[in-house]
Amino acid sequence: xxxxxxxxxxxxxxxxxxxxxxxxxxxxxxxxxxxxxxxxxxxxxxxxxxxxxxxxxxxxxxxxxxxxxxxxxxxxxxxxxxxxxxxxxxx
Amino acid sequence: xxxxxxxxxxxxxxxxxxxxxxxxxxxxxxxxxxxxxxxxxxxxxxxxxxxxxxxxxxxxxxxxxxxxxxxxxxxxxxxxxxxxxxxxxxxxxxxxxxxxxxxxxxxxxxxxxxxxxxxxxxxxxxxxxxxxxxxxxxxxxxxxxxxxxxxxxxxxxxxxxxxxxxxxxxxxxxxxxxxxxxxxxxxxxxxxxxxxxxxxxxxxxxxxxxxxxxxxxxxxxxxxxxxxxxxxxxxxxxxxxxxxxxxxxxxxxxxxxxxxxxxxxxxxxxxxxxxxxxxxxxxxxxxxxxxxxxxxxxxxxxxxxxxxxxxxxxxxxxxxxxxxxxxxxxxxxxxxxxxxxxxxxxxxxxxxxxxxxxxxxxxxxxxxxxxxxxxxxxxxxxxxxxxxxxxxxxxxxxxxxxxxxxxxxxxxxxxxxxxxxxxxxxxxxxxxxxxxxxxxxxxxxxxxxxxxxxxxxxxxxxxxxxxxxxxxxxxxxxxxxxxxxxxxxxxxxxxxxxxxxxxxxxxxxxxxxxxxxxxxxxxxxxxxxxxxxxxxxxxxxxxxxxxxxxxxxxxxxxxxxxxxxxxxxxxxxxxxxxxxxxxxxxxxxxxxxxxxxxxxxxxxxxxxxxxxxxxxxxxxxxxxxxxxxxxxxxxxxxxxxxxxxxxxxxxxxxxxxxxxxxx
Numbered sequence: 001x002x003x004x005x006x007x008x009x010x011x012x013x014x015x016x017x018x019x020x021x022x023x024x025x026x027x028x029x030x031x032x033x034x035x036x037x038x039x040x041x042x043x044x045x046x047x048x049x050x051x052x053x054x055x056x057x058x059x060x061x062x063x064x065x066x067x068x069x070x071x072x073x074x075x076x077x078x079x080x081x082x083x084x085x086x087x088x089x090x091x
Numbered sequence: 092x093x094x095x096x097x098x099x100x101x102x103x104x105x106x107x108x109x110x111x112x113x114x115x116x117x118x119x120x121x122x123x124x125x126x127x128x129x130x131x132x133x134x135x136x137x138x139x140x141x142x143x144x145x146x147x148x149x150x151x152x153x154x155x156x157x158x159x160x161x162x163x164x165x166x167x168x169x170x171x172x173x174x175x176x177x178x179x180x181x182x183x184x185x186x187x188x189x190x191x192x193x194x195x196x197x198x199x200x201x202x203x204x205x206x207x208x209x210x211x212x213x214x215x216x217x218x219x220x221x222x223x224x225x226x227x228x229x230x231x232x233x234x235x236x237x238x239x240x241x242x243x244x245x246x247x248x249x250x251x252x253x254x255x256x257x258x259x260x261x262x263x264x265x266x267x268x269x270x271x272x273x274x275x276x277x278x279x280x281x282x283x284x285x286x287x288x289x290x291x292x293x294x295x296x297x298x299x300x301x302x303x304x305x306x307x308x309x310x311x312x313x314x315x316x317x318x319x320x321x322x323x324x325x326x327x328x329x330x331x332x333x334x335x336x337x338x339x340x341x342x343x344x345x346x347x348x349x350x351x352x353x354x355x356x357x358x359x360x361x362x363x364x365x366x367x368x369x370x371x372x373x374x375x376x377x378x379x380x381x382x383x384x385x386x387x388x389x390x391x392x393x394x395x396x397x398x399x400x401x402x403x404x405x406x407x408x409x410x411x412x413x414x415x416x417x418x419x420x421x422x423x424x425x426x427x428x429x430x431x432x433x434x435x436x437x438x439x440x441x442x443x444x445x446x447x448x449x450x451x452x453x454x455x456x457x458x459x460x461x462x463x464x465x466x467x468x469x470x471x472x473x474x475x476x477x478x479x480x481x482x483x484x485x486x487x488x489x490x491x492x493x494x495x496x497x498x499x500x501x502x503x504x505x506x507x508x509x510x511x512x513x514x515x516x517x518x519x520x521x522x523x524x525x526x527x528x529x530x531x532x533x534x535x536x537x538x539x540x541x542x543x544x545x546x547x548x549x550x551x552x553x554x555x556x557x558x559x560x561x562x563x564x565x566x567x568x569x570x571x572x573x574x575x576x577x578x579x580x581x582x583x584x585x586x587x588x589x590x591x592x593x594x595x596x597x598x599x600x601x602x603x604x605x606x607x608x609x610x611x612x613x614x615x616x617x618x619x620x621x622x623x624x625x626x627x628x629x630x631x632x633x634x635x636x637x638x639x640x641x642x643x644x645x646x647x648x649x650x651x652x653x654x655x656x657x658x659x660x661x662x663x664x665x666x667x668x669x670x671x672x673x674x675x676x677x678x679x680x681x682x683x684x685x686x687x688x689x690x691x692x693x694x695x696x697x698x699x700x701x702x703x704x705x706x707x708x709x710x711x712x713x714x715x716x717x718x719x720x721x722x723x724x725x726x727x728x729x730x731x732x733x734x735x736x737x738x739x740x741x742x743x744x745x746x747x748x749x750x751x752x753x754x
Contacts, residue, residue, distance in 0.1 A: 004335060007575045012472040012486055014372075015579060024187075024346065025355060031188035033577060035338055038158050039303075042577070045504045068464045068489055072581035077574065079506035084332050 003032050004041060007077055008085035033075055041081035045074040094142045096255045099169055101196060102180035103189050104151035107208040109133075110238040111180055112148040115248070125150075125164050139248055147174070155195040156299065157306040169199045170290055175255040178247065180206045183213035183220055183235075186353060187345050194266045194341040197231070198295050202261045204250045205233045206243065217356040225352035230263045266344035268298070269336040275326065276301060276333075282323050286314040301333040364582045368466065372580070374477075377470035382547070384463070388454040389546045392447050392531045399446035400532075408439045428622055429615065432676065437614020437669035440682065441606050444665065445599070447531050451524055452598045455493065456591035462583045464489070469580065475558055486576050487514060488557075491521030495711040499718055510574045513564055515715055516728050519707035520557040522550055524598075525664035526703055532668055533702075536683045537695035545696070549703050556704060556735065602665075609663045617659065617673045628652075628674065647701060647740040648694030648747075648754070657702055662709050667702060692753030693744050701740030706732045 006021055007013055015033065019026040036042040100115075102108035112120070116135025125132045133148040149168060150161035157163050169177060179196055181189035186207070196203050207222055226233035232250040236243030253259035268276050280297035287293045288310070299307040300323070308327075312320055370376045412435050419427040458464055472485040487501030498518040505511040522530075530549055534542035620633035628634055637651030644654040656670035675685040690698065706729045707715070716725040748754050 002339070007577060010575050011476050012469050013575065013577045014469070015577060018577070027185060028187040028342070028345070031185075031191060032338075032342060034153065035191065038154065038156075039334055039338070041335075043504075043506070045576070068468050068486065069578065069581065072465060072579040074486075074504075074579070075577040076504045076506070077576070082507050082510075082574075084335065 003029065004036060004081065004085065007042075008082070036081070037075060041078055041084060042075040043078050045069075045076050093138070094256075096142055096144050096176065096251065097172065097174040098144050098146045098251055098255075099149050099172075099174040099177045099201070100146060100180065101149045101165060101169075101177055101192065102151060103153050103182075103185075103192050106151075106180050106182040106185070106189055107238045108148065108151060108180045111178075111206060111208065111236070111244070111247075112146065114238060114241060114244050115144070115146055128160055128164065130160060130164060137248070140252070142252060144248070144251070147172075152192065154192060155199075156302050157304045163306060166199070169196070169201050170292075170295075173290070174201050176251045177201045177203045178206055178251060179203055180208050180236075180238075183207050183210045184216055184218055186213075186218075186220060187349055190345045190348065191341055193229070194344055197229075197263045197265045198292070198298070200290070200292060202254050203231050203263065204247065204254055205229070205231060206236050206238075206247050207233060208236045208238050208243075210235045210243075211237045211240070219354040221352045221354075225348065228264070228348045228352060231261065232259065264344075264348075266341045268301075268333070269340045269343070272301065272330060272333040272336045275330050279323065279326055282319060282326070283311050283315065286311060286319070288314065298337060300327060301330065302337055303327075303331075303334055362582075364580075367583055368580065371463065371466040372469055374470075374473055377466065378474055381467050381470055384458060384467070385550060386543060386547050388451065389531065389543045391454065392450050393535055393542050396447040396450045396531070397535050400443045403443045403445065404440075408435065408443060411435065411439070425622070429618060432622075433615045433618030433673065434611065436676070437618065437673045438606055438611040440672040441610050441665050441669045442603070444528055444532065444602070444668075447528055448599050448602055449595055451528060451531070452595040453591055455524070456594040457586050459594070460584060460586040460590050462581045465578060465580050469578065475561070486578070488518055488521050491518050491523055493524055495519050495521065495523050495707050496714050499711060499714045502718065504576075505574050507574070512719060512724060513561070514574065515718060515724075516564065516731070517557055517561050518715075519711055519728070519732055520553055520560065520704070522553050522703055523664070525708070529660070529664055529667050529702060530699060533686075533695075533699060536686055537690070537692065537699070545699070549699055552700065552739075553703050556739065560731075560735070605663055605665070610666055610669050613659050613662055613666050614669045614673055617655075617670055621674060628676065633674075643737060646737070646744070647697040648691060648744040649698055649740075650689065653690060653694075653698055657698070657705055660702065660708065661706060661712075664708055693747035694754075696747065696753070697740040697744035700743045701736045704732065704736035704739050706736070 002022060003018060006018055015026045015029045019029040022029065033042060037044055100108055100112050112133060112135065115137045117137075119137070120133060120135030123132050123134075124130065130150055135146050135148075137144040137146060147168065149165040152159070152162045152165050155162055155166040157166075168174070177196055177199070179193045181193065193203065193205060205225075207220060207225070210220065213220060220235070222233045222235045232254060234243050234247045234250050236247060238244065250259075254261060267273070276294075276297055279300060280293050283297060283300070284293045287296045291307075291310075296307055296311065300311060311323070315323060371380050412431050415435065416427060416431050419430060458467070468486050468489040471489060475485050487504060488498055490501045491498035495518050498521060499515050502511050502514045502518070505514060527546075527550070530546050534546045534549075538545045617633065620636075621628045621631045623631060625631055633655070634651070637655050640651045640654040640658075644651055647654075652674040653671070656667050656674055659666040659670040671686065672682050675682060675689065686695075706712070712725060712729060715728055716722065719725060
């Protein structure tokens with residue numbers, strides 16, 4: 001899927017940028033992201049963050065990434081997703 | 092006898108399916124559980140024009156792949172019970188998203204009627220849907236509805252009746268798998284066709300196998316002879332990516348179906364967040380905003396924090412030292428030395444950081460609460476990309492500006508081990524608050540009015556080294572592995588003073604806890620080692636050890652005291668200040684004079700550069716080991732940074748010497 005390949009270029013992407021590149025709507029991109037998450041190619045990061053991961057950190061955060069995302073949704077490319085992109089030579 | 096029509100009501104969650112079900116069945120409904128499941132099953136009847144419609148409300152699902160019990164129930168009902176009609180309720184405002192389920196319903200052996208619900212919501216959002224165009228495109232009846240106002244329900248029933256009784260043709264345009272895997276699908280279907288049990292359609296079953304559907308795979312596996320399964324297995328293994336083309340085919344279909352039927356507003360109302368983001372996330376202006384924010388924090392620190400720090404030293408720490416010296420006048424000299432020169436000069440000097448810390452933490456808290464941090468991470472990520480650090484994400488590393496510990500822990504979001512190791516390796520190069528505070532303290536001592544520029548330059552240097560190391564390691568070791576994130580930027584918020592104050596309190600309290608433990612202990616130990624056995628520091632045990640460091644120090648124009656002070660930052664970055672105070676035998680105000688006299692500007696710059704790039708603190712090293720479970724990787728990380736920091740310090744000093752600046 002073209003979306004996964006765009007994501008596979010690495011870095012941080014915004015749904016609206018991806019939508020613009022795919023010439024579609026952010027709403028549809030969000031749907032695609034949800035599908036890719038269900039397929040295991042993306043993981044919703046917020047599920048994995050929490051105060052427990054802050055253990056040992058002297059600087060209070062709402063979760064390691066909470067200070068950055070501030071409630072906005074965050075997905076990460078999984079190993080499965082990265083593996084799928086390997087033959088395409090992205091990286 | 093009345094004619095009976097079985098209708099399945101399908102839809103994604105939150106599209107108003109239950110409202111439609113209630114409107115259709117009224118009080119004629121009963122609730123139970125799906126066989127063998129704890130999921131609620133709702134069924135009911137509708138009598139209309141002499142026909143009894145048995146309506147079954149399927150669980151709300153996003154798709155029909157066996158990801159959840161609800162999805163299995165929904166598809167099994169359609170395949171095994173073969174309803175006369177499936178009514179797919181979709182939300183008008185989320186049309187494209189909801190059509191994905193329709194794309195999965197169409198290949199199943201039951202005709203589909205689409206109810207486009209919540210047309211009123213779509214209108215409010217200026218989304219215009221031509222349902223007759225959509226109907227012509229998909230080839231199935233499409234009924235516009237506002238279920239909450241009982242609009243379109245009669246038309247829906249009529250469409251169901253017309254389809255069920257054959258009064259209306261049914262010629263749906265079914266989504267196709269993308270061309271890349273069409274042959275594979277055909278080959279797979281040919282292999283399994285004879286073994287697929289009734290009532291599963293063989294084409295649909297082959298599609299599900301390619302999608303990696305565990306339930307259908309197990310079903311086929313149990314019925315195929317071993318040799319045939321081996322071929323199927325090989326085919327599936329070779330085309331693991333087919334699922335992407337299947338989903339891609341569905342989305343292409345959605346795009347085609349809605350192209351003529353859907354009109355969204357080209358320009359919605361531009362929100363304040365969007366207006367601000369045009370600047371804050373702009374590739375160039377965004378970097379400018381970020382640089383400005385950093386410089387502003389340093390400027391505030393020097394303009395407000397440094398005078399306050401001087402005042403604390405002058406009116407609190409210095410008089411306290413005098414008073415303690417008076418009180419301990421009759422006591423053994425070592426006790427007075429321990430309390431005044433060890434504890435107060437070391438840990439006490441660090442406590443004068445208080446105003447600097449409050450300004451730092453309040454500034455960071457303000458940016459955080461404003462919602463700016465995600466923009467800063469986004470802009471930095473693009474900057475790193477532009478610098479050649481392709482495929483690496485700055486996101487977890489951005490946490491390092493607070494503290495390197497959560498940055499290392501934050502790399503847990505990276506699934507692949509090798510990219511994660513690289514990210515961990517780079518994390519300590521992000522200047523943490525503790526390093527920034529040390530710079531905020533020392534830069535004005537060494538560089539006076541030019542402190543803001545020097546501090547900004549040091550942060551930039553760290554980021555350049557970070558990018559250079561990232562690019563080098565990326566090319567040499569981790570070629571071709573990407574780390575990627577998709578982030579919804581949150582709306583900007585009006586900062587909450589209480590939230591910021593709470594953050595400042597927590598972070599400052601943690602700093603004082605550190606000052607009262609690690610920094611205090613290091614100060615006392617350094618004082619003891621620098622006070623015995625001789626009368627002066629030069630005759631002490633510490634001096635004998637320190638002189639071993641002289642060769643390294645000379646490369647950077649530094650004496651052993653400065654190098655030793657840097658070494659103590661391994662335990663906590665702030666120790667550098669306490670150690671300089673103890674080793675140069677001065678309180679904060681005297682420290683400025685003592686350091687200026689002992690260290691030339693060129694050596695001072697070399698010291699600050701080396702300090703910024705120096706090995707991470709013990710807590711970060713511990714967490715690097717905890718996250719990598721590798722002593723060699725942890726050792727490599729520490730060793731590499733040691734080499735980088737000494738090399739950079741040496742380069743700065745030797746260059747300054749060559750051009751004759753500040754020596």
